[in-house]
Every structure is written in structure tokens, then in C-alpha cells.
Amino acid sequence: MxxxxxxxxxxxxxxxxxxxxxxxxGIRLASPTGEILEQSFRLGFKASNNEAEYEAIxxxxxxxxxxxxxxxxxxxxxxxxxxxxxxxxxxxxxxxxAYVKIVRDLASTFKxxxxxxxxxxxxxxxxxxxxxxxASAPPKDPALKRIAxxxxxxxxxxxxxxxxxxxxxxxEETEPTHPPVTTPITDADNPSEKDHDQDAxxxxxxxxxxxxxxxxxxxxxxxxxxxxxxxxxxxWAARKLQKQAARYVLLDENIYRCGFSGPLLTCVEGKEARxxxxxxxxxxxxxxxxxxxxxxKIKRHGHFWPTIVNDCIKFSA
Numbered sequence: 001m002x003x004x005x006x007x008x009x010x011x012x013x014x015x016x017x018x019x020x021x022x023x024x025x026g027i028r029l030a031s032p033t034g035e036i037l038e039q040s041f042r043l044g045f046k047a048s049n050n051e052a053e054y055e056a057i058x059x060x061x062x063x064x065x066x067x068x069x070x071x072x073x074x075x076x077x078x079x080x081x082x083x084x085x086x087x088x089x090x091x092x093x094x095x096x097x098a099y100v101k102i103v104r105d106l107a108s109t110f111k112x113x114x115x116x117x118x119x120x121x122x123x124x125x126x127x128x129x130x131x132x133x134x135a136s137a138p139p140k141d142p143a144l145k146r147i148a149x150x151x152x153x154x155x156x157x158x159x160x161x162x163x164x165x166x167x168x169x170x171x172e173e174t175e176p177t178h179p180p181v182t183t184p185i186t187d188a189d190n191p192s193e194k195d196h197d198q199d200a201x202x203x204x205x206x207x208x209x210x211x212x213x214x215x216x217x218x219x220x221x222x223x224x225x226x227x228x229x230x231x232x233x234x235x236w237a238a239r240k241l242q243k244q245a246a247r248y249v250l251l252d253e254n255i256y257r258c259g260f261s262g263p264l265l266t267c268v269e270g271k272e273a274r275x276x277x278x279x280x281x282x283x284x285x286x287x288x289x290x291x292x293x294x295x296x297k298i299k300r301h302g303h304f305w306p307t308i309v310n311d312c313i314k315f316s317a
Contacts, residue, residue, distance in 0.1 A: 008032030009112070014060040016052025017130035023047040024133025025056035026126040029063055037251060039063065039258075040129040043112055053078045054099040056130065058114070061106045066256065066264030066302070071112040074125060081269045084115040117221040178306050212314060213307035214273035219255050257304040265304035276303045277315045291316040 013028040023043040030036050043055060058090060063070050076082060083089035084100050085107075091097040107113040120127060210216060224230040225245045231238040249256050249264070256264040268276055280297050291313030297306060306313075 005070060006031070007070075009071045009073055010069045010302070012060045014053075014056035014074065014076050015123055015126035015128075015130040016049060016054070016078075017046070018047055018049045018052050019131075019134045022134055023052045024135075025052060025054075025059055026129025026133065027060040027063060028125045029060065030066075030131065033187055035251070037063070037249065038125065038129060038132045039213065042133040050078070050080055050096070050224045050245050051099070052134070053081045053172070054096075054103065054243040056126070057081065057103055058099075058106065061113075062080060063264065065106070065109065067251065069142040070110055072110055072114075074113070074115045077116070077120040077123045077127070079117055079119055080226040085115050091128075108141060121139055143250065182250060186261075210273065212311045214268075214305045214311050215270055217269060218306060219267055219269055222248050223250060223255060226255075264302075265299060266302055268303050268305055273303075273308075275303050275313070 009032060011030045013030075015026045017024050017026070023046060025041050025043065027039045027041075029038075039059075041059060044298070045054065049297075059076065060074065061072070079136055080089060084091055085103055091100055107115070117298065146247065149287070170248060221232070221241055222245050223228075226239055226248065227250065231241060233296060247258050249258060255267040258264060276298055277294065281294055282303055292309060294312040294316055295309045298304075
């Protein structure tokens with residue numbers, strides 16, 4: 001199932017910031033018709049200002065990739081970063097060289113990509129988002145952390161290993177007790193830690209249990225909360241939905257799942273999810289994969305639903 005290509009030239013403004021409280025990035029992506037998508041991430045590691053600038057570009061470019069955009073004009077206010085990218089400045093250490101290589105590799109995936117330096121006064125939105133992320137003190141309660149970690153470019157691989165992905169998917173299908181137990185949130189991209197990308201969507205109850213859990217509608221509550229702030233009357237369900245919805249964005253009426261690295265994932269349910277499983281498993285995209293491997297492939301093809309692992313295991317049985 002091919003994702004829709006978004007036409008026209010999109011403008012990407014990025015900025016990185018580092019302070020005594022931490023490091024953060026700000027991203028502002030504007031469509032040709034004026035739609036704005038803004039994101040602010042607090043990095044889960046200490047970074048210099050230059051490193052934060054590169055992390056911002058990497059995160060912004062991956063956001064554009066996830067939306068299937070082909071033409072990107074990007075802007076930042078760092079003379080060093082733009083000049084190293086263009087080759088005007090040489091990189092003087094391995095760290096900056098690694099960052100430049102990653103950005104150039106990502107840029108090559110677009111039909112058109114430019115990176116231009118602009119004055120700080122013309123980058124105020126991205127600058128404000130980055131400063132907000134870096135200057136705010138980390139919350140004392142680890143269960144309330146809102147740190148969306150971007151893996152450090154020097155340590156990451158653009159391909160997630162099957163083992164790590166299986167750990168992530170298994171945790172995503174774990175549903176908490178009611179009321180929920182407060183547990184620390186960690187980063188599943190690090191195989192030494194537990195998954196903090198948990199997503200236990202509560203599907204609507206039906207009298208008859210469907211063959212696959214993806215058949216139960218799960219996106220309506222998220223869409224209603226994002227659009228109008230609508231919450232369930234039960235306070236525990238409301239808290240759960242608020243935490244869950246923070247991992248999603250709504251664009252052109254479609255819901256996308258935010259990751260900590262890599263592109264956004266298109267959310268599907270019902271017949272569409274079944275069609276994705278069928279196409280990736282036995283269609284032109286696949287080779288009769290096993291359950292967990294099938295779930296990994298589906299995510300790499302850009303699709304997501306909360307019970308993807310269990311459904312794929314059942315589908316492949």
C-alpha cells in the first residue's frame with residue numbers, strides 16, 4: 001500500500017538549543033497551502049549547540065520523510081552547520097563529520113532538498129520551540145516525563161534491529177491495569193532499557209470478540225481529543241488517553257504515530273489493517289514472514305496500530 005505523495009515545496013525551519021538544564025530541538029514544517037506542524041523535543045542526552053542544531057535537522061528531515069514529502073527547502077540560523085553541509089567549511093573532528101554524513105544521506109532521499117542559513121530573527125518560531133525544550137527543567141516524576149528522545153546521531157543506526165523492534169512491539173501491546181500503575185518511562189530504542197514508547201489504546205467494546213484486535217476501532221478517541229480535547233468521563237481512562245494522544249499527530253484528517261527515530265507512521269484499523277498484513281505478508285512487498293517479523297516489516301513500510309504484533313502472529317499462524 002503506497003503512501004500518498006504530498007506535492008509542492010514544503011518549508012522546514014529548525015533550531016537546536018543547549019542549556020544547563022539540557023538540550024532540545026525545535027521544528028516548524030509548513031505546507032505549500034499554509035498548514036503548520038510544530039514539534040519541540042527535549043533530547044535525552046547532553047549535546048553542544050552545534051550537535052543540537054544537527055539533531056534538529058535530522059529530526060525535521062525525518063518528519064518530512066514520514067509525511068512522504070518530496071520537495072523540501074530547509075532553513076536554520078547556524079553558519080557552521082549550513083557551511084559544513086554545503087562543503088564550504090571542512091569538518092574538523094569525527095563527530096561533526098558523522099553528523100554531516102547523516103544529513104547528506106537523508107537529503108539525498110528527496111527529489112529536491114536545500115539547506116539555507118537565515119538570520120536568527122527570521123527563525124524565531126523554531127528558536128522558541130528549541131529554547132522551550134532545552135530550558136525547562138526535567139520533571140521530578142519520571143512517569144510524567146515528556147522527553148521525546150532522538151537517538152544521538154553518532155550512536156544510531158538508520159535500521160532498527162529485529163531484536164530491538166520485537167521488544168518495542170511486545171511492550172506496545174501491554175495494557176496497564178485500571179487504575180494504571182505509575183512506572184518510569186524509558187527508551188525502547190536502547191535495548192538495555194524497557195520500552196517507553198508504550199501505547200495501550202483501548203478499543204471500543206463490542207458484544208463479539210473480533211478475529212483480530214485491529215478490527216476494533218481505536219482511532220476515534222484519539223482524533224476527538226486532538227481536535228476538540230474531548231475526554232472520557234472516567235478519570236483513569238481520561239489520563240490514559242491524554243498520555244497516549246501525545247504520541248500522535250493529526251494532518252489532513254489522518255492520524256500519524258510519532259516515533260523517537262525514523263519517520264511518522266500512518267495509523268490504520270479494521271479492513272485497512274488487514275489489507276496491510278495481507279500485502280506485506282504475501283503480496284508484492286513480502287515473502288510469507290513470521291508473525292513478529294511481519295510486524296517489523298509493516299512498520300518499516302510506514303503503518304501502525306497498537307496490537308500489531310499479536311495480530312501479525314495470529315495472521316501468520
